[in-house]
Amino acid sequence: MTAPLNISRRTFIKASALVVGGLVIAFSIPQAKRFLLPGAAKETGNAGEAKLPAPNAFLRIGTDNTITVMLAHSEMGQSIWTTLPMLIAEELDADWSKIRVEHASASPAYLHTAYGIQITGGSSTTWSEFDRYRQAGALTRQLLIGAAAEQLGVPAANLKTENGFVISGDTKISYGDLAEAAAKLETPKAVTLKDPKDWKVIGKATKRLDGPEKINGTAVFGQDVHFDGLMTAMVARSPVFGGSVKSFDASATKQVKGVQQVVQVPTGIAVVADNYWAAKQGREALKVEWDLGPNAGLDSKAMLEDFRSKAANPGLVAAQLGDSKATLSKSDKLIEAEYALPYLAHSPMEPLNCSVRIEKDACEIWTGTQMQTTDLQAAAKILGLKPEQVKIHTLFLGGGFGRRANPAADFVSEAVQVAKAAGVPVKTVWSREDDVQGGYYRPMYLHKAKIGVDTNGFPAAWEQVTVGQSIMLGTPFEAFMIKDGVDATSVEGIADSPYLKQIPHYHVSLHTVKTGIPVLWWRSVGHSHSAFVMESLIDELAHSAKKDPLDYRRALLKDHPRHLSALNLAAEKAEWGKTLPKGVSRGIAVHESFGSFVAQVAEVSVDQGAVKVHRMVCAIDCGLAVNPDSLKAQMESSISFGLGAAMQSEITFKEGKVQQSNFHDYLVMRMSDMPKVEVHIVQSTEKMGGVGEPGLPPVAPAVTNAIFAATGKRIRQLPIGNQLA
Amino acid sequence: MIILNINGKEEKLDVSDDMPILWALRDVMHLTGTKFGCGMAQCGACTVHLDGEPIRSCITPIAAAVGKKITTIEDIQNDKVGQAVQAAWSEVDVVQCGYCQSGQIMAATALLTNNQTPTDADIDAAMSGNICRCGTYPRIRAAIHAAATKLA
Ligand code: FES
Ligand code: FES
Numbered sequence: 001m002t003a004p005l006n007i008s009r010r011t012f013i014k015a016s017a018l019v020v021g022g023l024v025i026a027f028s029i030p031q032a033k034r035f036l037l038p039g040a041a042k043e044t045g046n047a048g049e050a051k052l053p054a055p056n057a058f059l060r061i062g063t064d065n066t067i068t069v070m071l072a073h074s075e076m077g078q079s080i081w082t083t084l085p086m087l088i089a090e091e092l093d094a095d096w097s098k099i100r101v102e103h104a105s106a107s108p109a110y111l112h113t114a115y116g117i118q119i120t121g122g123s124s125t126t127w128s129e130f131d132r133y134r135q136a137g138a139l140t141r142q143l144l145i146g147a148a149a150e151q152l153g154v155p156a157a158n159l160k161t162e163n164g165f166v167i168s169g170d171t172k173i174s175y176g177d178l179a180e181a182a183a184k185l186e187t188p189k190a191v192t193l194k195d196p197k198d199w200k201v202i203g204k205a206t207k208r209l210d211g212p213e214k215i216n217g218t219a220v221f222g223q224d225v226h227f228d229g230l231m232t233a234m235v236a237r238s239p240v241f242g243g244s245v246k247s248f249d250a251s252a253t254k255q256v257k258g259v260q261q262v263v264q265v266p267t268g269i270a271v272v273a274d275n276y277w278a279a280k281q282g283r284e285a286l287k288v289e290w291d292l293g294p295n296a297g298l299d300s301k302a303m304l305e306d307f308r309s310k311a312a313n314p315g316l317v318a319a320q321l322g323d324s325k326a327t328l329s330k331s332d333k334l335i336e337a338e339y340a341l342p343y344l345a346h347s348p349m350e351p352l353n354c355s356v357r358i359e360k361d362a363c364e365i366w367t368g369t370q371m372q373t374t375d376l377q378a379a380a381k382i383l384g385l386k387p388e389q390v391k392i393h394t395l396f397l398g399g400g401f402g403r404r405a406n407p408a409a410d411f412v413s414e415a416v417q418v419a420k421a422a423g424v425p426v427k428t429v430w431s432r433e434d435d436v437q438g439g440y441y442r443p444m445y446l447h448k449a450k451i452g453v454d455t456n457g458f459p460a461a462w463e464q465v466t467v468g469q470s471i472m473l474g475t476p477f478e479a480f481m482i483k484d485g486v487d488a489t490s491v492e493g494i495a496d497s498p499y500l501k502q503i504p505h506y507h508v509s510l511h512t513v514k515t516g517i518p519v520l521w522w523r524s525v526g527h528s529h530s531a532f533v534m535e536s537l538i539d540e541l542a543h544s545a546k547k548d549p550l551d552y553r554r555a556l557l558k559d560h561p562r563h564l565s566a567l568n569l570a571a572e573k574a575e576w577g578k579t580l581p582k583g584v585s586r587g588i589a590v591h592e593s594f595g596s597f598v599a600q601v602a603e604v605s606v607d608q609g610a611v612k613v614h615r616m617v618c619a620i621d622c623g624l625a626v627n628p629d630s631l632k633a634q635m636e637s638s639i640s641f642g643l644g645a646a647m648q649s650e651i652t653f654k655e656g657k658v659q660q661s662n663f664h665d666y667l668v669m670r671m672s673d674m675p676k677v678e679v680h681i682v683q684s685t686e687k688m689g690g691v692g693e694p695g696l697p698p699v700a701p702a703v704t705n706a707i708f709a710a711t712g713k714r715i716r717q718l719p720i721g722n723q724l725a
Numbered sequence: 726m727i728i729l730n731i732n733g734k735e736e737k738l739d740v741s742d743d744m745p746i747l748w749a750l751r752d753v754m755h756l757t758g759t760k761f762g763c764g765m766a767q768c769g770a771c772t773v774h775l776d777g778e779p780i781r782s783c784i785t786p787i788a789a790a791v792g793k794k795i796t797t798i799e800d801i802q803n804d805k806v807g808q809a810v811q812a813a814w815s816e817v818d819v820v821q822c823g824y825c826q827s828g829q830i831m832a833a834t835a836l837l838t839n840n841q842t843p844t845d846a847d848i849d850a851a852m853s854g855n856i857c858r859c860g861t862y863p864r865i866r867a868a869i870h871a872a873a874t875k876l877a
Binding site for chain 2: 274275277280431670
């Protein structure tokens with residue numbers, strides 16, 4: 001049987017060469033600026049010539065009328081495979097059924113318009129591409145009209161476009177028929193975008209373009225890459241972070257049928273085999289003696305105690321106003337509380353993997369990545385190549401949640417090392433155990449708060465100390481994310497909390513702890529812990545003041561209209577205040593992150609210590625909702641992800657080792673625990689925010705606030721687990 | 726040599742008979758629609774049908790499939806129920822990253838084959854072994870009900 005190929009060098013070159021006889025729109029927009037077209041360039045491909053399009057092409061039109069949109073960002077479930085084409089289709093007046101989509105290659109042309117590297121993260125794709133992709137569509141439309149005007153001998157102003165055609169009276173010419181002529185025209189210097197009132201695509205619930213292939217099993221993820229000669233490798237890594245190989249014995253491994261090579265790489269010992277099963281068995285047969293290194297004594301319980309003692313004193317100042325100390329000492333009433341959150345693994349459904357082929361002066365990489373720029377640089381550095389000699393092909397990501405955007409390029413670097421050492425094309429595959437135990441976690445945090453309450457029950461002074469690791473320390477982002485020793489992401493949602501703005505005296509500080517445990521952004525980053533703490537504390541204050549938690553928030557947020565609009569919509573849809581069935585209680589939370597404002601009401605019951613979440617009502621103000629249905633899907637997704645974490649997930653360490661290993665002990669959300677979810681969108685013309693993450697931060701506090709309403713017990717440590725039993 | 730019936734075709738495989746069906750499908754047959762998620766029957770990403778019953782192919786050796794019929798996502802559109810499930814998935818626009826969805830569709834098809842009118846509790850029981858990290862659960866539930874209605 002010959003193995004069918006789903007990836008080969010040939011197919012990629014062919015795919016790229018499809019521009020033959022069509023129109024390629026390529027232009028660049030200067031870094032981090034959002035206006036059109038200085039230095040715009042146009043590239044065409046000629047029949048019979050193997051010339052590749054400029055890599056900065058955003059779309060191309062084939063003579064067969066297909067319109068291929070190149071994505072500067074990675075599709076990992078968030079639906080930009082559909083949302084970005086919507087932007088182009090709107091301005092182009094395209095026939096939606098003719099749209100095809102591809103991940104763009106890794107190239108400077110696709111740098112994030114705000115962040116300056118090629119990255120998918122920070123819930124930023126849609127707002128950061130809103131202008132660029134619309135402009136690409138508008139520019140193309142203008143060229144097509146120009147070509148039609150020449151062909152028909154009529155003024156361009158007399159032509160209109162509709163559904164993939166340029167129209168002049170009764171004459172219709174398809175975009176495909178105009179593509180070649182349009183490609184020869186001078187690129188316009190500027191284009192006018194449609195007035196929002198004329199939008200036909202933007203703002204309409206639109207079905208996913210990647211739906212069919214994800215339903216019939218043909219979608220290609222990194223894990224699915226195969227071509228002749230590609231080996232599968234698994235790496236035996238130190239059971240303790242920071243450990244190293246003392247010695248190893250691969251004799252039994254080499255007896256395993258299908259094992260081809262055993263090679264040492266910086267991260268451990270790689271077993272290179274014909275297939276995953278052989279690699280796995282080979283790795284199990286491997287005998288490695290490890291030098292466990294400096295972290296062999298790591299114990300997360302002991303670490304939490306250490307965090308606690310640190311929190312007794314203020315850390316480096318993150319935000320400060322007035323004299324909180326003096327005010328607190330005079331306060332009649334104090335609320336003091338300590339909150340803690342565990343390490344968390346991202347555990348995307350698709351375990352990490354990366355395929356690498358190294359040739360003389362060239363390297364090709366196939367993987368699902370959220371951060372092509374750093375991966376490419378890391379690969380080039382390892383191989384002594386120039387960045388332009390490294391090609392990254394982005395495949396569908398089976399989830400990311402931040403794990404596939406690693407400033408250290410860990411899984412890509414390792415794959416390159418293995419391919420280099422083995423001298424053959426290699427796909428490294430992580431097992432689920434490797435994923436759960438192999439690091440890059442949401443850091444563990446401890447917060448200590450002391451709040452002085454005024455006679456009306458509102459906070460008059462607020463002190464908060466946060467203790468945890470920095471996700472930015474030691475990364476290329478350190479220089480601009482860490483100011484005066486404070487990692488902005490460790491205190492986001494606290495230092496800039498709208499609640500603090502109502503308080504004349506506050507002091508927010510941070511102890512950054514170094515532990516040897518690799519940490520990383522995890523869906524919603526700092527907000528994944530700060531919202532839980534802030535929204536719980538506000539709830540504590542409301543209850544202690546004997547006020548309704550919704551009214552209490554409304555009073556404190558009176559100068560924050562977008563918080564209020566989300567809060568009010570969620571409360572209204574959840575029928576806040578209306579009697580619930582016996583045993584069911586409500587909790588509410590609201591939080592801003594990534595430029596969007598999300599409020600949630602949780603309906604929860606507690607039966608003999610078992611928590612059941614029945615319903616989550618969610619309202620979001622993210623400004624314009626380009627695709628309201630994918631926005632809703634992202635809220636559902638964040639609620640599921642956040643609920644799983646709040647209820648059950650935690651990574652703990654003992655004797656240096658991670659105690660969890662797979663989904664039987666790293667517990668995540670399942671169907672039977674999933675509540676009903678209702679999502680409501682605030683009709684808003686405010687600045688656009690993100691949607692991939694902002695739905696997550698309010699989840700845990702909405703639930704724990706409901707638990708308090710039901711039981712009078714305040715959950716101050718996550719996961720909730722069996723604390724109520 | 727081991728002979729397996731995969732999607733109605735007899736296939737000869739030259740691998741040891743303890744190889745899980747998952748890896749025989751993916752790495753030997755290059756039928757990559759069936760996914761690897763955990764390798765220990767915890768996530769359902771690898772769900773295929775063995776004589777119509779849903780199984781976790783990551784822990785089922787190919788030896789156990791000899792003389793039986795393996796059906797994968799690549800062939801499920803040829804099944805009446807599978808077709809209805811896929812259509813419902815499309816109608817509800819269930820998928821996100823998509824990685825778990827082959828397994829979800831195979832599990833849902835098995836459920837609806839055995840039970841034409843599943844309740845929410847039936848869905849919980851049949852589907853809770855299939856993890857979706859993207860949290861498409863509410864839509865999966867809606868799609869199963871939609872498919873049931875269509876099949877009725
Ligand atoms: S891969 Fe088989 S159940 Fe997870
Ligand atoms: S759709 Fe991503 S894991 Fe289910």
